[in-house]
Amino acid sequence: MTPTQAAARPSAAAPRFSIIVPAFRVEAYLRDCLDSVLGQSFEDFELIAVNDASPDACGEIMDEYAAADPRVVAVQLAENVGLGRARNAGMARANGTYLLFLDSDDTMLPGALAAIDQRLAETADPELLVFDYSRTHWDGRISPNAKAKVLADSPSGAVGLADNPALLDLLQVAWNKAYRHDFVKRWGFEYPHGYYEDTPWTYPVLIAAESIAVLPRVCVHYRQRRQGSILHSTSRKHFDVFDQYELVFAFLDAHPEFDRWRGPLFDRMITHFRVIENSPGRLPAEAREEFRAKFLRYEETYRPAGHVSPPAVRLSASRRAVAKLPAPLRGAARRAYRTARRVKAAPRKLRKPLRSAVLAGYYRAQRMLPVQNDTAVFAAYWNTDYACNPAAVHQKLLELAPKVKTTWVLKPGSRNTPPPGTRVVHPGSFGFWRAMARGKYFVNNVNFPTRVVKRPGQIHVQTHHGTPLKRMGVDLVEFPVAQGDLDMKTLMKRVDRWDYSVSSNSFTTAVWDRAYPAEYESLDYGYPRNDVLVRAGEEDRRAAREKLGLDADSTVVLYAPTHRDYQGVPRPLLDLEQLAARLGEGFTVLSRAHYFHLDGPADSGPKGGRGVIDVSRHPSVEELFLAADCLLTDYSSLMFDYALLDRPVVIYANDWEVYRATRGTYFDIHVESPGHVVETESDLLDVFLSGRWSDDDSAKLRTEFRRRFCEFDDGFAAERVVRRVFLNQENEPPVTLPTERPGPRTHG
Template sequence: MPRFSVIVPVYHVQAYLHACLDSVLGQSFGDFELIVVDDCSPDGSGEIADAYAARDRRVSVLHLAENVGLGMARNAGLARATGDYVLFLDSDDTYAPGALASVAARIDATGQPDLLIFDYDRTYWNGEAERNQFSALLAQTGPEVFSLDEHPGLLRLIMVAWNKAYRRDFLAKVGVAFPAGYYEDTPWTYPLLMAAETIALLDQVCVHYRQRRKRGILHTTSRRHFEIFRQYDLLFAFLDSRPDLERWRTVLFRRMLDHLTTVFNLPDRLPRSSRPEYFRRCRAQYRKLRPDGFGFALGRRSGVRYLLVALGARRTFQALGGLHRLRLRTARRARAAGGRLRDAALHAYYLLQRRRPLDPDLAVFSAYWDRGYACNPAAIEGTLRELAPHMRTAWVTTEEYAHTLPSGVTRLQPGSAGYWKAMARASYLVSNVNFHHRYAKRPGQTNVQTHHGTPLKHMGVDLMQHPAAAHGMDFERMLRHVDRWDYSVSASRHSSLVWERAYPSAFTCLEYGQPRTDVFHRATPEDVLALRDGLGVPRTATALLYAPTHRDYQSGYLPALDLPRLAEELGPGVVLLLRTHYLYPPGAGPVHPRIIDVSAHPSVEELCLASDGLVTDYSSLMFDYAGLDRPVVLHVADWDTYRATRGVYFDVTAHPPGLVARTQEELTDILATGSWSGPRAAQLRAAFRARFCPYDDGHAAERVVRRVFLREDGGLPSVVPLPDRHPAAPPHHLPPRPAARPLP
């Protein structure tokens, strides 16, 4: 008996079926059967499925004699299922890597629940991906196992079959099946949610829900949308047969009314001539299924809508709907006009503030397009407050990142009046990106560009040769921004040469080191252990930080590694710290007991200190980590593609900071055998460190502050020679804590 039965109904999907089946068969968790139901598909889908079955014994194909539709095809697959749990996957969708392993682990961790609900994202034809807008409902904030009564908000989720794993004996006990026709998920999903005694959640994207450019069957204009009435009849018939679920009748009745009127309002569903008949059916459905004592508030828009359905007042319903849409359009235009007026007023205020004297003691900082206190600007700001306490510092960031600011630092809301006042009057402005394009540098203002890493990939004007990576960049505007720079902070001669060529202007290059790495030389053993404890890393574990970078040729987070599989192969002594690129939202990674998603952690430097080694691809973090003098392993499966699409300044595979893996199997071997921290890895790291970290000795920020803010041209801290540097030791090199003495 397999753990899972994955049922894939197939009809007219030959262009997508390979990707769908590959996503199932390529899972790291292999204990499943894959049941493909060929719903008498008129294209080559059946033959494609047969070819997969011939190659993999886990695949079986059921060819139906006639086309019966999605619901009945799922029933046919369900009749063949033998797994402990059943999952459905539509044949144009795909599983995310590691999805089944995460589902299996979550089921085990929650005691074999009746239902496990997991998340999905919408993937578009142009490669963009968008996570489910109600994904917050899947966050684990209460009991790990519950019933719908304890979490009724789940009814806001999309009512589909493919975002759940169902215990097969639970399905048999409830006795529901998919009906024929459109909207077949309605009388399937609601009964199972209501009847389940144990429900668990998995806050992870497991399914990539394909949004076709020419939209799916429910978006075709047809009288078949009238089948929605029969599906709700079936749902309420189920409710009639289960008196113990009567408490859900009013909730489902409201959901039905909302669904029926949504179909009526959508312009692409019903033939124009059938709309009066459809609305009459809505009224009949209202009268037939209305629960005793059902009421609604006319002060709410939904209450008015329900009343008009009850009265059968179609023309009034349509007129009010038209007025509502007109009001929304008017409000949008008013907001746009108001926004333009506000922008004009703020710009006038900024121009007025520019006429006032500069404040010699005010410095404004920002990082990563206002994403909080981080990177080189943060290191410089902290050192400035130590060496020049008379200076006042302000940081540009949104309320979302306000918690990252240390005490004593003023927050500036981007685009606010306070922001523009500070931009007009500050004597110093420091960022690792560029300030707002409407900011105009004043005589006497000093701009410091810190960048955010040592460059491997092409930057600035060098991207003109790589239009796919440039994404329509306005190079003339970029160069106008560069002309505002007075200083460019550089970590090495390599960086200096790149910055001066990629950003041609008259700035002064400060080849002082990477300020954000200063903390590596100040952290104590107690600091390192406290950071690990805060992340939940066991004292005896080896923690590997996995930090892949962004791909310009991809949209959204598409993992290059099957991390659950890697965690299993490395064993219980290894913990993986997953740090996705800042362009991706946190929480996109897989769930596994030994994978800790640290993407939302405010300091990547602290994550480096807490880890024993780094696994990355082309991220500039490798240069910082080499300065920390801990092992680095590169996983570069797409090196040729990355180099061609983005452009690079040197071949990192020929001159790496550690061992290099081209495949996941090679990476597993490097990590499992211990060669990742062996003599060859140390030799490569030493050469890389000497080339790219010549000034990373813990005093980079001090050099910048003394030169720029304190105007000390001479007497800057001397560079500590490489042999004399002692960055924080990795956790496994720290002396054990002494045993606590017994109390007298």
């Protein structure tokens, strides 16, 4: 538990606060958490970040922050010990007058520490201060604490629990309080191991404190994640709640002066057990009867003599009758009870979505037939092309598992067609819905329609279609222009179908985790579409140029801009024909419009002209990469793929501020760029005519960019996906990582 860096403090005086942040698998959120603390106006604190042997970049992020700010101490645990013990490790290093805990995916609001300090001073430094919080949801909503009135109605000064017993009704969490350090030491409070570890900490702390003040101000945003929470996990670990309440009552046994709290804590225990038992998905089906039996034993063991629970805790007659039924009947009865309540509350007129009754009936009938285990369904770019990662996986599947029958979903008129022997179906057709109903494997770089029902045994692989510079998924809620008519709840229904998510680097893995919060497995294998680029040689370059009819001695510049959400009607942001004319005969410019613009107005994107060759409908962007000597782009994800060739990249960022304000980005292209960044056409021309486009500075930028964003791409991504998903072989062949792991960077 030795810290990587025990930073020296500006003075020998103990800090006012020790803020303890344990972390495990929260790389996507940790920076936001740490920044929310370090950005506080009140600065007299130490931040103790505890890496609970997290397999992602949490430890590196902590080391980075510790090196940059003397208030940060990074504690690196040798093995994973769980949240409670990680907090204990942080407390062992704490020097502050007060202890605060902050979960690593939550954030502290601006001014929170100053408000906490002021309230502590006003109440003569009590042993405990309880403050308010709000919940932040994945779709951007912020909901207040349901028990906020308890804080608002609390006494104005610092009092014991007997004068403010409603504090027991608050959520059992560690991070809504400031604890005087000497109080915690005097009582020897520590966190236990296991689920619900806050329970035997929170109740004894509240009971033992002789002075408790309240701050009815929101100081923490409590992130409600869609994945990773124990509240959404099915596990026998939920049985830990029994052990935790044993610790609560053991505390009371050791301190008979607090005997008056047995009844209220008994009621809290029963309510807690009932919540766990009735929460769908927490308990494994085969363990529910065992949990109920243990529940009843604890109820009998810990009920104080003569204690009568309040009506809110006692079961109603109907619920008591249900509770006495055998387990199979109890579940059916509960469902019937809930259905009856819904019917009673439902409006008289219900709307049904308009859809084809024939196709819907056909799809339902097909879903009654067995899943065909030797079938795989592929699609890419909203069914417009045979391309990208799905096509690369498909080609490798035909090689490694030729007995698998494959189907591609394609609209008419695509640039590419699948190999012979591949079945092609049109979206929405009878063949399409039959494939959706009977297929075993589904591979896409976007999403299949929302109406698709994922059946037991079906496997969905999301390959994505690029490393994200721009904001994606639920991260778009702050950017309404880019979000457009994208409904986040609908998106999440689709994301919940994913079993696997393919990633090309650690940065992307962390972005997908927060942009698409769900319970899928990340395949950190590289992007299959890039295998051809990693393995390409000079002969591939010559063949690509010959196929395009390009002069062997010409300097070929591929111009490939991205889409602008803020443009109602897409308009070119660069006079490509003028640029080609100024560059002269030694250059050839290839123009490739974004696929969104292929069927748009005639002037909606870059086209061919004098000195310019329009390659927008060329079937292979990888061939264009191989033919080009330089990629000229703006914010397109193509830059991450092209960097694998170790050829120059120039970024034309003439609308960066508008783009970043309307779309949002995960990092600043001026700070992390694969090459020179320019903002005017004159500067762009100068970069090429001066030769800076391929100078040593460009090479250095490109090398660092490759180290950061081409981490997993070693030429075997497609094979790894096929072996893992279709052949059930783990990480074969192993990913060949760079000599140095990419260092964490600030983004977002």
